[in-house]
Amino acid sequence: MFENLTSRFDGIIKKIRSKGLLGPEEIEEVLKEIRTALLDADVNLKVVRAFQEKIRVRALGEEVSGVLNPGQQIVKIVSEELTSILGGESVKITFAPKPPTVVMLAGLQGSGKTTTAAKLAKWFKGQGRNPLLVAADLARPAAVDQLRTLGSQVGVPVFSEMSDPIAVAESGLEEARRLGRDVVICDTAGRLTIDELMMKEIGEISEAISPHYTFLVVDAMIGQEAASIAETFHEAIEYDGIILTKLDGDARGGAALSIREVVGKPVTFASSGEKVEDFEIFHPDRLASRILGMGDIETLIEKAEETFEKEKSQAAMERMLEGTFTLDDFLDQLHQIRKMGPISNVMGMVPGVAQTGQQLDGEAEERRINRLEGIIQSMTSLERAKPEIIDGSRRARIAQGSGTQPAEISQIVKQFREMKKMMKKAPKGPKGRKSKKQKNRQKGGRTSNKGPIVPVKKGLSLPGLGEDVVKEKLKNLDLSDLDFS
Amino acid sequence: MSRFGRARSSFAGNLSKVRSRIEIDETIWEDIEEALLFADVGVNTTDRLIAKVRQLSREEEVSELEDILSILRKEMTSSLESSSRKLNQESSPSVWLFVGVNGVGKTTTIGKIANQKKSLGQKVVLAAGDTFRAAAVEQLKQWAGLSESIVINGSEGADPSSVVFDAVEHAASKGAGLVLVDTAGRVHTKSNLMEELQKIRRVAEKGAGTVTETLLVLDATTGQNGLMQAKQFTEAAEVTGVVLTKLDGTSRGGIIFAIHEELGIPVKLIGVGEGIEDLFPFDPTEFVNALFD
Numbered sequence: 001m002f003e004n005l006t007s008r009f010d011g012i013i014k015k016i017r018s019k020g021l022l023g024p025e026e027i028e029e030v031l032k033e034i035r036t037a038l039l040d041a042d043v044n045l046k047v048v049r050a051f052q053e054k055i056r057v058r059a060l061g062e063e064v065s066g067v068l069n070p071g072q073q074i075v076k077i078v079s080e081e082l083t084s085i086l087g088g089e090s091v092k093i094t095f096a097p098k099p100p101t102v103v104m105l106a107g108l109q110g111s112g113k114t115t116t117a118a119k120l121a122k123w124f125k126g127q128g129r130n131p132l133l134v135a136a137d138l139a140r141p142a143a144v145d146q147l148r149t150l151g152s153q154v155g156v157p158v159f160s161e162m163s164d165p166i167a168v169a170e171s172g173l174e175e176a177r178r179l180g181r182d183v184v185i186c187d188t189a190g191r192l193t194i195d196e197l198m199m200k201e202i203g204e205i206s207e208a209i210s211p212h213y214t215f216l217v218v219d220a221m222i223g224q225e226a227a228s229i230a231e232t233f234h235e236a237i238e239y240d241g242i243i244l245t246k247l248d249g250d251a252r253g254g255a256a257l258s259i260r261e262v263v264g265k266p267v268t269f270a271s272s273g274e275k276v277e278d279f280e281i282f283h284p285d286r287l288a289s290r291i292l293g294m295g296d297i298e299t300l301i302e303k304a305e306e307t308f309e310k311e312k313s314q315a316a317m318e319r320m321l322e323g324t325f326t327l328d329d330f331l332d333q334l335h336q337i338r339k340m341g342p343i344s345n346v347m348g349m350v351p352g353v354a355q356t357g358q359q360l361d362g363e364a365e366e367r368r369i370n371r372l373e374g375i376i377q378s379m380t381s382l383e384r385a386k387p388e389i390i391d392g393s394r395r396a397r398i399a400q401g402s403g404t405q406p407a408e409i410s411q412i413v414k415q416f417r418e419m420k421k422m423m424k425k426a427p428k429g430p431k432g433r434k435s436k437k438q439k440n441r442q443k444g445g446r447t448s449n450k451g452p453i454v455p456v457k458k459g460l461s462l463p464g465l466g467e468d469v470v471k472e473k474l475k476n477l478d479l480s481d482l483d484f485s
Numbered sequence: 486m487s488r489f490g491r492a493r494s495s496f497a498g499n500l501s502k503v504r505s506r507i508e509i510d511e512t513i514w515e516d517i518e519e520a521l522l523f524a525d526v527g528v529n530t531t532d533r534l535i536a537k538v539r540q541l542s543r544e545e546e547v548s549e550l551e552d553i554l555s556i557l558r559k560e561m562t563s564s565l566e567s568s569s570r571k572l573n574q575e576s577s578p579s580v581w582l583f584v585g586v587n588g589v590g591k592t593t594t595i596g597k598i599a600n601q602k603k604s605l606g607q608k609v610v611l612a613a614g615d616t617f618r619a620a621a622v623e624q625l626k627q628w629a630g631l632s633e634s635i636v637i638n639g640s641e642g643a644d645p646s647s648v649v650f651d652a653v654e655h656a657a658s659k660g661a662g663l664v665l666v667d668t669a670g671r672v673h674t675k676s677n678l679m680e681e682l683q684k685i686r687r688v689a690e691k692g693a694g695t696v697t698e699t700l701l702v703l704d705a706t707t708g709q710n711g712l713m714q715a716k717q718f719t720e721a722a723e724v725t726g727v728v729l730t731k732l733d734g735t736s737r738g739g740i741i742f743a744i745h746e747e748l749g750i751p752v753k754l755i756g757v758g759e760g761i762e763d764l765f766p767f768d769p770t771e772f773v774n775a776l777f778d
Contacts, residue, residue: 036528042708045522109731109759110588110704139759141596141627142620149619149641192734194492219588223525223708225495225736246587249672251710274587274617364676 027059034078043254044227047085047261054081085261086284091241091268093127096212099182100132102173104209106202106237107217108229109190112245114143116217116271117187118150119279120243123269124183125156132181134172135160136205139189147187154276157181165189165201169209186211193232206237214239215268218255220246226255227262234263241268244282248272260284327384327416331376334369374402375412387413488757488765489775490733496524496776498735500554509550514539517557524776525708525739530746534560558777564742565769567751570726576695578610578656580649580664583728584682584718585702587670590730592621594702594756595665596628597764603632608661612652613638614645614685617669625667631761635661645669645681646688653694664694673717682722700753702728703738711740715748726753729767733757737776 031052038048058077095101103120105113114137121131133151135158137143144160151158157179159172169186176184188205191198206214216230216239233239242259244267256267270282376384378401383390390398390413395406499520503513514535521531538557547553573579581598583591595611602609611634615621622638629636637652639645649666656664668685671678689696701724703711718724729738729752741752752767 039522039528040709042525042710045519108706108734110590112588140624142624145623146618146620153619192492192731194490194734219704219706221586221704221708221710221714222706223711223736223740224523225525225706225734226708228495228735229706246672248674249586249710250674250713251708254708 024060027056030059031056038254038257041252041254042221042223042226042258044224044258044262047227047258050261051081051085051257082257083284085257086266091213091266093213093268095129095182100173100176100184101129101182101213102184102186102209102211104169104186104188104206104211104214104237105217105243106188106214106233106239107190108192108219108222109140111190111217111219111222112271113137113190113217114146114187115150115274115276116215116243116245116269116279117147117185118154118156119271119276120185120269121151121156121183122154122276123279124185125154129183130181131156131183131185132172132176132179133158134169134175134184134186136165136168136172137187137189138162138165138168143187143189150276166205166208169205173209184209193229199232199236202233203236213241215241215243216259216265217243217245218259219251220244220253220255221249221251222255227258230255230259230263230265234265239265241266243267243269243271245271248274248278327376327379327387328381330416330419331373331384334373371402371404371408372412375404375409378402387416488755488771489737490757492733492735494524494737494776495735496520496737496739497778499523500777503554504550506550509548513550513553517553521739524737525711527709527712527740527743530743533746534564534742554777558773561742561776562769562773565745565752565772567745567749570751570753570767572753573697573725574663576697577662578653578664578694579662579697580653580666580689580694581698581700582666582668582682582686582689582696582722583700583702584668584722584724585670586672586714587618589670589702589704589707590728590756591615591670591702592624592628592667593759594700594728594730594754594764595625595667596631597756597761598665598754599629599634600632600761601764602663603634607663608656608659609634610652610656610659610661610664611636612649612664612666614648614666615669616641616643616645616648621667621669628761635659646685649685650688650691653689653692657693664689673714673721679717679721682718686722698725698753699723700726700728701750702730703741703744705729705731705738706734706736707738707740709740709743711738712743712747715744715750719748719750724750726751728752728754728756730756733763737772 034055035048035052038051039045043051055077058081105117105120107113117133121133124131133147133156135144135147137147138160144158147160148158159168159175161168161171163171165188169188172186173184175181186205186209188202189198191202193199214237216233218226218230222229230242242256242265244253244256247253247270260266266284267282270280272278272280375398378398379387379390383394383398390409392406395409398404398409399406503516503520506513506516517538518531518535521534522528526534534557537560538553541556541560542548542553545552545556547556572581583595585591592615599609599611609632611625611629613622613625613636615625616639619641622636622641625638626636635655637648637655639648639651645668649664652664652666655661666685666689668682669678671682673679686696686699699722701715701718703714707714715724715727727741727744727750729741732738732755744750745752752772755765755767755772757763757765
């Protein structure tokens, strides 16, 4: 997500960097490019102006003149201002002392409320809660059926009845109390902000169930009207945050900036795919660094934390340290990475990948990994442990078994050997190897109940792997050097 | 009251600011530019429109605000002119594919067209090619019920192209002249889903059917990403026209100027509400007038 805005800024930043010194004229030029970039990203024109003004004031002020590298300074200013518009802190969900905690969704038609309701239910389940979905969209044909199907997919009961939306919402709340469900998620019909009756209705639903959290569901592809739509909804229901949907496309989602600036409400969740698990808490600070092409390391680490199986990666790390990492381990790691979600999603979080984002095709990478898996799986366990024994006849057999060419096998073996070499070098500190405990103490690591220990803010790192190893591994992950074509 | 409902376009709202100006000077162009940008026309198209209108105003020695705006109105209307706005239904059965991202109103649009064709006495078969979204088939069936059309569907998660094949066969055997194919909403950046569209297209023409229209359904609130959508769907499925939906709100789909200009894809239909009759042929003059007034 947001690759286009990122690459746009990349271009500007390169320009500034190559100039070195900046006068007022150059600053105006930079501001103009920032304006185009933000407008292309559908950031509201008013918000763009305010943004430009902030940058202008700071760039023309003392902050830039006289510094050694004014280009970098401007980038820093842009990054800071972007982060501040995006809201700094994200919304924390707390639970009502007297359950159920009530959540209501509202938005335009087609913004993705029903799908989001199911994703949110799954998210709450993951938090150890027992949600009930309430289908109060009685306007769109089959909306209730849709929620019922999605509800059964995520294993959450769905309540609805043929009455009116307010009554459904109220009965849903009672039903939750009766069943002892501790979270209620109420889906509502899509509505236009100019439809006074419907806007009045959403206000009435809200009054009837007094939600603890109300979210406006917003399509990342929305244009300039996002700001005024967000304002009108806020007048009606005073929502707490935004859920930004369809982030798996190439929409730049400038609405997030506009809404934050105009209504003052942050994006709370980000929804980025058609699968119910493509949903996460939104981190404004991460988004800002992402827009600037710095990658989204923390999200990647968090995802890894959830998915990586502790023992496996620890064992792999031990072997890596001993230099006995095998192709089997490599295959394991590939499987782990795939669990983190579609490769394209994972890749977008890696720094440097966003810049080349246009050329990277997640699905092509996915296919390459498939091929790689096929090759490794066609090897005997001895070959996987000691790839150096693979000679001509073994190569031919593996190639036949995996439907590939012998040359590809050689390439992978070579690649693997180099990777292993890198790994051997990587995790050693200046004073030689350290035990895991020592390392974590030193890095101020924390223990998560969900996964392995992760060093905090230490650049790029995955559980069980040192920084350089991961860099190398992720380099391998996009497999750009493994050209099978 | 126009077909676009009671809502005033945001563009008209912004123009009223321009109109309330007492002095006409150079800064008028900035205000017009602003109104266009707020209407999702986009930086490139706005720059081009402004340059053109400035040039024409100079040539025609026009300095009154209303005259400038009328040049702009003409320019915007003519940039949407197209000779190929008619929907092609010449083969029998003709197959119309409806494609687009999630939530733009594909199923609703099909329901409306089925109803209109029905009232003209035509037999229409609906193919429930959205086998992905939960209850998409039920939604299509409810619309079909209103128009008494036949819906051909597969099981959930079935191969959509097989559903389309069956629908075309069914239409051919029952003498129905038109097959409307609903497809799953897809984000245009996913190449496997775009390949699936190509397959649907191929399979639709395996039997008696001919794909005579591939219509990209576009939500009028869509911003600059609309151009990317049009590009990618055109590459995958040879889009022949745009259906612009949800025009009853304040957003009026300013991105279609860029789509028309850069890709030459005409808007063919407009959706202006949730009622079954709320679908009309696109008319550039009416559309631009509704933007201005």
